[in-house]
Amino acid sequence: MSFVLKHLRDNLWSGSLDIFPEDRLIHGFSARQGGVSPVPFDTLNMALHVGDEPSNVWENRRRYFAALGLDAERICTIRQIHGTEIVRAFRRDAGRGAHDYADALADADAVITNDSGVALMLCYADCVPVLLYDPVHNAAGIVHAGWKGSLERIAVKTLARMGEEFGTVASDVLAGIGPSIGAGCYTVGREVADRFHAAFPRYAEKIVQDQDGEIHLDLWTANTMQLIEAGLTERNIDQAGICTSCDRNFFYSYRAADGRTGRLAAVMELR
Template identity: 45%
Template structure:
């Protein structure tokens, strides 16, 4: 199992990467909030165009983040992200969709897959779970946005299955990185959420701890379990273990910052 480590780029951007991806030459990264131009409450590397931040500033931040990773910002493909379970296959004709203008993003979608080289996939987060997937054998990648709704709907699992259908990916070949997001230490949910978890996860009791009439939910483990269920190997899954709500000086957190905050980005390309 690899590690998730923070890096400081020459252009001032701080970001994290998964060592198992990096040693295979996969360009990728998960941004922090450090190294951008946005002002409060989006300080400073806000990558979300739908937050109320200045659009030109966000575009500068996206360019800086992509530059730090060695990616071309103009070619990045993004999605609307509606907390669903739709996975979209991305081709050359999608290059640049949503990179600069939110209304041009792929609509109604929370996961992207491709086998096209040098075509960055990029999604945005502020507590939800970034799941990055690499198939080094069939040469394909995927990325998922897994909040509690997407996690319960098993979007990470469905992303791997979409890669299997489109690119003959074998789950056992996949490398997976589960990025910084709200951790079980800070993520309290109510019975409504847990009832949905019970119906879809056989080991749901391992994912939620009762706490004064509510539950502390472990989204990291829920995503890990659904991937193991379809044959992804445990040793090929790296969990960053970093809670965004506990680390607001470094990451944006929708819950800890009362909904008025920016977005980190996760990006990956072949």
């Protein structure tokens, strides 16, 4: 299993994980080149809520989706709030949040569907995008897992919601963890570290690491271990292994930019 960052056209790049079947699912992780947004959002900012001009964001979305072979008018997105709310999208919801942030589907941090023709999209810049695909029921879920969401097991809660809505069984699910901040760049305070120790006592030492007087948090491992604990097999979980803070030529990093930057997009659409 591997992550590939591929040049699509016109300096537009998209990452993908080869664990997902291309004949059933279109997915991608955008990079920051090929758009029209000015500094500090340069250039392919995909988010409407960071201060960029909406016309720039729409043009960026249009370009990236077209390069993926998708229609940006079919975007369905949410207002991410670092919580654990999960919402189901239907084909009728295609277009929600595509042009207008206020028109997004819900205040939530994960969205699921078993309808084709609706392009699920989340925006991020360091937080972990977790993609879930159920090949048995042809259902998908996309999750925004920052430290708060990871602590509250939002990926596992999304998996459970897919079980309720679609009959998804964890052992069938394929999961992908996209580009996001790696443990080497992600330092946290003692309070956050203690909360992870309390929440994940069985494998806290793999998530929280003391290095040179600083505490580092590994959100990739936190999400991987909780998915395995929930019933996924290790071979069905793929990681990009790309740190957004380390590779700022291709990716946005909220931390590295002191909070003033664009956002990447994680996208899933069922065929």
